Amino acid sequence: MYLFQEKTTQDFTSILSKLSISIYKFDINQCEERTFYITIRFWYANHFIFGELIYLLDREEFFGALSLNNSYTDVQRFFEEHFDYTLLHTDEIHIARLVAATPKFQEYIQQYKCKFPTYKLNLFQLARVSVHN
Secondary structure: OOOOOOOOOHHHHHHHHHOEEEEEEOOHHHOEOOEEEEEEEEEEOOEEEEEEEEEEOOOOOOOEEEOOOHHHHHHHHHHHHHHOOOOOHHHHHHHHHHHHOOHHHHHHHHHHHHHOOOOOOHHHHHHHOOOOO
């Protein structure tokens, strides 16, 4: 993971226009009080890879990125092989914001709220998340 870039690069913006990112699966039992997990699918041409996003809910501001689990290396390799590009941490945050802005994500947040009703967090305001470079 590279942390030095502050904004999404033009290269990544171009990649996003060629790539399909969708929510694949949500398992409420995988979530904890301060972490929200969701599995996504990256699709390009006839190739796809699954990755997992983690949203840390105990932060003052929105924070989501690719989870550093078994699929992380595969997702990185997918971007390197198909786009000759190494994902930056800011790119991961951008992906997390794009996913959070979908109606399906909002549906899953409602399930999370039912399971953890006493936990107050900023993530519930994600219907208004802006995606910018």
